[in-house]
Amino acid sequence: MQTLFIVVGVSIGVGVIIFMSATLAGQQTNIIKRVLSSQPHITLLPPQEVARPLRAPPIAEAAIVQKPFQRVRSIDQWQKIAAEVGRMRSVTAVSPMASGPVLAVRGDATRAVTLLGMDPVAYYRIIALPEKLIKGRANLTADDIVIGMELASDLGVTVGDKLRVTVASGQAATLNIIGIVDLGNKGVNQRNTYAALHTAQALLGLTGGVSSIDLTVDDIYAAENVAQAISAATGVEADSWIRTNAQFYTAINAQIIANTVLRICVALAIAFGIAAVLIVSVVQKSKEIGILRAMGTSQGQVMRVFLLQGAVLGLAGSLFGSVLGAAAIHAWQTLVKNPDGTPLFPLVMDPHLFAYSAILAMLTGLAAAVAPAVRAARLDPVVAIRG
Amino acid sequence: MDNASIPGAGANQSVLRLEGIRKAYGVGTPIETEVLHGIDLRLERGEFCALMGPSGSGKSTLLNVVGLLDRPTGGKLFINDSETSHLDDKALTRLRGYSIGFVFQYHYLLPAFTAAENVMMPMLADRGRPNDDMRRRAELLLERVQLTPWRDSLVVNMSGGQQQRVAVARALAMNPALLLADEPTGNLDTKSALNVFELMRQMNREQSTTVLFVTHNHDLAARCDRIVQIVDGRITSDQPTPH
Numbered sequence A: 001m002q003t004l005f006i007v008v009g010v011s012i013g014v015g016v017i018i019f020m021s022a023t024l025a026g027q028q029t030n031i032i033k034r035v036l037s038s039q040p041h042i043t044l045l046p047p048q049e050v051a052r053p054l055r056a057p058p059i060a061e062a063a064i065v066q067k068p069f070q071r072v073r074s075i076d077q078w079q080k081i082a083a084e085v086g087r088m089r090s091v092t093a094v095s096p097m098a099s100g101p102v103l104a105v106r107g108d109a110t111r112a113v114t115l116l117g118m119d120p121v122a123y124y125r126i127i128a129l130p131e132k133l134i135k136g137r138a139n140l141t142a143d144d145i146v147i148g149m150e151l152a153s154d155l156g157v158t159v160g161d162k163l164r165v166t167v168a169s170g171q172a173a174t175l176n177i178i179g180i181v182d183l184g185n186k187g188v189n190q191r192n193t194y195a196a197l198h199t200a201q202a203l204l205g206l207t208g209g210v211s212s213i214d215l216t217v218d219d220i221y222a223a224e225n226v227a228q229a230i231s232a233a234t235g236v237e238a239d240s241w242i243r244t245n246a247q248f249y250t251a252i253n254a255q256i257i258a259n260t261v262l263r264i265c266v267a268l269a270i271a272f273g274i275a276a277v278l279i280v281s282v283v284q285k286s287k288e289i290g291i292l293r294a295m296g297t298s299q300g301q302v303m304r305v306f307l308l309q310g311a312v313l314g315l316a317g318s319l320f321g322s323v324l325g326a327a328a329i330h331a332w333q334t335l336v337k338n339p340d341g342t343p344l345f346p347l348v349m350d351p352h353l354f355a356y357s358a359i360l361a362m363l364t365g366l367a368a369a370v371a372p373a374v375r376a377a378r379l380d381p382v383v384a385i386r387g
Numbered sequence B: 001m002d003n004a005s006i007p008g009a010g011a012n013q014s015v016l017r018l019e020g021i022r023k024a025y026g027v028g029t030p031i032e033t034e035v036l037h038g039i040d041l042r043l044e045r046g047e048f049c050a051l052m053g054p055s056g057s058g059k060s061t062l063l064n065v066v067g068l069l070d071r072p073t074g075g076k077l078f079i080n081d082s083e084t085s086h087l088d089d090k091a092l093t094r095l096r097g098y099s100i101g102f103v104f105q106y107h108y109l110l111p112a113f114t115a116a117e118n119v120m121m122p123m124l125a126d127r128g129r130p131n132d133d134m135r136r137r138a139e140l141l142l143e144r145v146q147l148t149p150w151r152d153s154l155v156v157n158m159s160g161g162q163q164q165r166v167a168v169a170r171a172l173a174m175n176p177a178l179l180l181a182d183e184p185t186g187n188l189d190t191k192s193a194l195n196v197f198e199l200m201r202q203m204n205r206e207q208s209t210t211v212l213f214v215t216h217n218h219d220l221a222a223r224c225d226r227i228v229q230i231v232d233g234r235i236t237s238d239q240p241t242p243h
Ligand SMILES: Nc1ncnc2c1ncn2[C@@H]1O[C@H](COP(=O)(O)OP(=O)(O)OP(=O)(O)O)[C@@H](O)[C@H]1O
Pocket: B025, B026, B035, B053, B054, B055, B056, B057, B058, B059, B060, B061, B062
């Protein structure tokens, strides 16, 4: 009877841990996916001379001050850096970009936007722009442009229309709108426009140069370390998504810590529950233990029986708990939905999580059984039998 | 065979020998009381000895000491002619498992197990893992106590007499040299009591098991080879029964 109660208790504990972990993991991957679907893992920028005055000689600084502010700076020797970074094992994709502020003009309407010039093949491996298309296509050639949906509606343009793009220095070009994208954020949809690298370089006065290089890495959580390594090796500024989303990243870490604390608390509750049940069982069974000892059962054997019981209780609880957790995850995915019927966010059902919980519950049970087992083994058979 | 190395072993080998055994409870406390005041006793192989005496005279205390469940506070205890005071807990447990069987007033069977499993328990304590030999021996013993049809029943479903017979079978599982029975018939009706007694008597005759049998029942005591009387922790009489 107590066995049933404690198994149910352990099951609930394990189920909660599994569900919580899956929710947390699901939320994290979901948010990270959203963040990283519109942002490269690492962006390389020209060194910030102003922020690091010691790195550049005074003459160069003077030169910078004299530079017209609208001039977009290029990364020195960017081909060499891109090639060098592309050879790094942790870097999975490299895409140079020439970007800068331009004016989008359509009839009377004018909008200040950012023109992002890139090589579609390389860039789409980092940001899957074609997947964000709501209209048209994304295979940019020299005279094409892809714009965000808010800008399209602001200017009253659609696929097939022409858009005039001018720069403060006077350069201008008329481009064909071939695609309209939804980048998942109103501000970005108003601001970002995409063109081929050469088109942007010509407009922005960056012929042969690029203003940034976008990268993806194999392990997104190592992005900051990779960024620092690149920065140290090449002297360019390397910003990882972790740094640019520092607040969000801290929040995730806080959640992970909270989840760990919760796990420890549940494990402790399980341990005390199992220990209590076993102590009661030692007291209840003291006569049987006594007789077993009288019949030649050693202290070690008695101890093993109780340790085993603890481990089995923990394991049984974790098995039922896993089922419970999986059921909760399933229920969550079928019941809690977005208005459009898709799950709010996909929960991550990691098989490792189940194995990990089972092992943890078993060890917890084992640890919880130590005190009762020692107590059972130390039982004086004479006292126990006379009881 | 345990005594093969001892000179003169065989004919006059004693399974149990007590020399001036004393037992005090609460040693080192103000309520220290001595219960056994120097017991001398010798049981030969194959003897069936009744131990009688008033309540509180120290019969159970003596059996616990003899059964190596409790250490005496004085005197010497020999099992199969070897002295036991120098043995540690582990060695005592082993000696107990191999040489001594217990039957108590209450059967203390494990309720969650079948009759056969209960009988196998001492063999499991010895070997750790059940095997066919153990199962066969358990079935044989249950046949001897006439419980073959019950061998796979849970012991909780059996009558008091049947349970006590299972306990006897269990006590004999390791074929011990010495069977210690502390009022094993005390809780049984006359017919069941006689049944359990005859069972022990039969085993004693067939296996030459030495039996020390505590009882308040004079009729049963009269069927033993010898009656030892104990009063206030001292042996007051020790006589063979007339046959
Ligand atoms: N653990 C103990 N601590 C203190 N005194 C004890 C302890 N066990 C037994 N005694 C005392 O020792 C004396 C002998 O007890 P014991 O149980 O050996 O008697 P007994 O002859 O078996 O009696 P009965 O016929 O009632 O079973 C009694 O006075 C009892 O109170």
